[in-house]
Amino acid sequence: MYIWGHLFSPKPFVFNFIKMMTAQRKGSTTLHTCHKCRRTILYRCLAVIHTCGIIALMYHHVHSLLTENTTTLITSLLLLCDVALAFLWASTTSLRLNPVHRTEYPEKYVAKPEEDFPKLDVFICTADPYKEPPMMVVNTTLSVMAYDYPSDKISVYVSDDGGSSLTLFALMEAVKFSEHWLPFCKKNSVQDRSPEVYFSSNSRSWTEEAENLKLRVSSVMTNSPIILTLDCDMYSNNPTSPLRALCYLSDPNLKSGLGFVQFPQKFQGINRSDIYGSELRRPFEINMVGYDGLMGPIHVGTGCFFNRRVFFGPPTNLILPEIDELGPNRIVDKHTLKAQDVLALAHDVAGCNYERNTNWGSKIGFRYGSLVEDYYTGFLLHCEGWRSVFCRPQRAAFYGSSPKCLTDVMGQQMRWSIGLLEMAFSRYSPFTYGFKSLGLLTGLGYCYYVVGPFCSVSLPVYGLLPQLALIYGVSVFPKASDPWFWLYIFLFVSAYAQDLSDFLLEGGTYRKWWNDQRMWVMRGLSSFFFGTIQFTLKTLNLSTPGFNVTSKANDDEEQRKRYEQEIFDFGSSSSMFLPVTVVAVVNLFAFVWGLYGLYAWGDGFVLELMLASFAVVNCLPIYEAMVLRKDDGKLPKGVCFLAVILTLVLIVFGYFLFK
């Protein structure tokens, strides 16, 4: 672990941007404001109507089960899937009932005396110099060191789980460079403080263990009351972020119970219509404003300013660590920083075996037990009674890099789904734990993520069963002349319309929404599907899924071109896409067959046909990658061949099910 920051000579800090804004806002002393989103009333009304629709659908299923003997298995399967989807809808809706938007006024903070600027420890983690190029780590480090904040109060702790000499060397060079870079940025009011971004801009104008170690070492050396956690690729894009966080963390009305201020994750280099849904707008922005009106946003691992006290028990019950030097309230004299005994202790608490027989990871610090340690830790902190705040300045606070290859996107989501399943089946499952302390809406909101992998059951059923039924002329949905037909239409339109409006109201576009909803289905049929299998194998002790670091490097020129041209890249190891390819082929077959059937069977299969046509439109990139493309990003012949074989097997299986 390397430590930089206030080891440099302190430079006077200049708040040009802030001074400018101060002139505009003299008078009021409020550091932040919060207002409810205007859509709230409409959303609440829609929630009531949609709930009635879901109850009616359940009644319809149960009634069919009791009265129609022939389709018991099919109706039971559809009922099961609808229960999972209804729960997913309910958990999303809990986040639509009280969304809020906040504004903070960092320009007012600057008027405060210097002692009101608490010390800030920044934790940056890296693990793999191939997937996370050292220059990326350097840029992130320099960008936070150049915050509009007293330099002598910032300490940066970088941990490298890969132990790379190259990363170490790059950081040592960065230290030398920072002596020029920091004064330059502040003197010239540069806003892009990641050198890479600044120089490329034409305007010129596992981790939680890696985390607890930094928590202890920083306790010994600086013990700053505020901690910022960052992934190595998340550079600072807004130098006022610490002051914005302080607008909340220093507020006497909030401060005793405020655990953390979470900024959204934003990504650079995403193509125009975001074909892989990489902006992750729903988890990182839409849902966050919903959580913010309840107990506060979930923790998403990076871009988060913590109150150090949050790691030592509930707000009303301080849990002290095993040695006094690690306590959150101890004041460290900066002159002792380089003392031999301090360094020796820092070395000691960083040891691999230090945590044995202690509360680290269970009652104090970041919590162990899931591959989504951020979500897990945030959940337990909220259960302890801590609150959080979502801070989304107009100029994005941080930018990171998102995977640009579909296989990497799916790999990352698969890891998340395994982590979420670990949580779902743990003692601290959001399904069963915490409702009492969190309240119904926040509790349901936390379930939103853990219920996601369970939809990997609903999607194949909805992607295959009605289509196979259509092929054999068996109807599983009501006919167009049946009044229940309109219930299905209503539920589909209502759910999708709400999803679209969420997206548009939080700054998305129609094209991005379309791609995002397609990725939701693709994730369900690949990442979540294989994640569930991996989790099952892990539970049976047959495999141990690890933390496969997401690649942030993008060296493949052809792949980069395809991404920029918005062409799907299925990569070479495409077995991950077998289930979704099978679903694509079955739906195409059912769609063509259903069109013919429309003449032969009349209006009996309108819903089945609509479903198949919706799937076909969504699967257009898959058909293209199977048949029309010749480049390296196409679906390999082996996967296409297997998909066709499996489709035939399913059609034969359908014969026994429906005939």
Ligand SMILES: O=c1ccn([C@@H]2O[C@H](COP(=O)(O)OP(=O)(O)O[C@H]3O[C@H](CO)[C@@H](O)[C@H](O)[C@H]3O)[C@@H](O)[C@H]2O)c(=O)[nH]1
């Ligand atoms: O053994 C490890 C593995 C990862 N990392 C670092 O952890 C960070 C996140 O890893 P990444 O591969 O980028 O994971 P993502 O899935 O892209 O990250 C999201 O999801 C993770 C798991 O929920 C969170 O830890 C992250 O903060 C969050 O941004 C990176 O800086 C890595 O260098 C380590 O330090 N040690």
